[in-house]
Amino acid sequence: MSIISGTALDPVLYFKAGTLPVAQGSSFDLSVGHIYDSAGKEINGPFVLKPGAMVQVASAEVFNLPQDVTGHVTYKTGLTREGIWALTVGIVDPGWDGPIATTLLNFSRVDHMIHTGMPFLRVTLFQHGAVLTPRRAPPLDQYLREVQGLAAAHFPSTFLDSENIASKAADTVMEKMRNVGLAWFGATAILFAAIQVMAPPLSRAFDGLFPPASVTEMTAKLAALQARIDGLEAATASTRAAAAPAAQTAVVPEDSEVPASSAAPATGQ
Numbered sequence: 001m002s003i004i005s006g007t008a009l010d011p012v013l014y015f016k017a018g019t020l021p022v023a024q025g026s027s028f029d030l031s032v033g034h035i036y037d038s039a040g041k042e043i044n045g046p047f048v049l050k051p052g053a054m055v056q057v058a059s060a061e062v063f064n065l066p067q068d069v070t071g072h073v074t075y076k077t078g079l080t081r082e083g084i085w086a087l088t089v090g091i092v093d094p095g096w097d098g099p100i101a102t103t104l105l106n107f108s109r110v111d112h113m114i115h116t117g118m119p120f121l122r123v124t125l126f127q128h129g130a131v132l133t134p135r136r137a138p139p140l141d142q143y144l145r146e147v148q149g150l151a152a153a154h155f156p157s158t159f160l161d162s163e164n165i166a167s168k169a170a171d172t173v174m175e176k177m178r179n180v181g182l183a184w185f186g187a188t189a190i191l192f193a194a195i196q197v198m199a200p201p202l203s204r205a206f207d208g209l210f211p212p213a214s215v216t217e218m219t220a221k222l223a224a225l226q227a228r229i230d231g232l233e234a235a236t237a238s239t240r241a242a243a244a245p246a247a248q249t250a251v252v253p254e255d256s257e258v259p260a261s262s263a264a265p266a267t268g269q
């Protein structure tokens, strides 16, 4: 296998008439022929590729490779340096007779103009032994319709769909905040409900510490105690009363200076 260069690198041999590229060194520059936005609409004027945005483009050049030539497609270094990256590079098979297409991404932080005729890929051709099964492209209009369909159906307008990601992130945060709020609200409601449900049994439990029967019993014991005390006091009083007349009738000598009351004996109580 050898790289095709010099006079052998004649575009007429490898591309369809009317779409011939210009050789640059040992390769050809391929230029933008069709631009499709994320709605699948073909853009005819220049397309402003915003930072983070992506767009589908197809080459103006239509290959017409013989069975013994393979193309290796790669980036345009200058474009990459400016932050514009071609997503799909790769191989153009022997026999391929259509354009090629890619997604351009703007990784820079400035707008970039994409317009038809702008070089966006580079292809190097290699000569080798003929392959047995050359690869054919779909008809041109079908190929372009497929690129257009993919632009509309598969690709967002921005890389990683940052707008959608940001909006989804915001929704997720709001959802979490709502859930946390609801959880607190729910927990508080459960707590209040629990207090209401638990209050009567708790009050009954405290009642159980002092059952009504024991209170009655204690009251009766207190009454019995009080009755005994009363009884003892009554007995003491009657003993005193019994002792008092004897003391009063005791003979006190006339010359005694001791008063009659102090002569009373101790009761021994």
Ligand SMILES: Nc1ccn([C@H]2C[C@H](O)[C@@H](COP(=O)(O)OP(=O)(O)OP(=O)(O)O)O2)c(=O)n1
Binding pocket: 073, 088, 089, 090, 091, 092, 093, 094, 096, 099, 100, 101, 102, 135
């Ligand atoms: N940027 C490119 C690169 C290549 N091709 C064309 C030329 C190739 O001969 C053909 C097939 O290339 P791949 O095998 O890389 O693509 P697929 O994976 O789609 O092929 P397959 O049909 O085998 O899945 O696609 C293209 O349209 N756009």
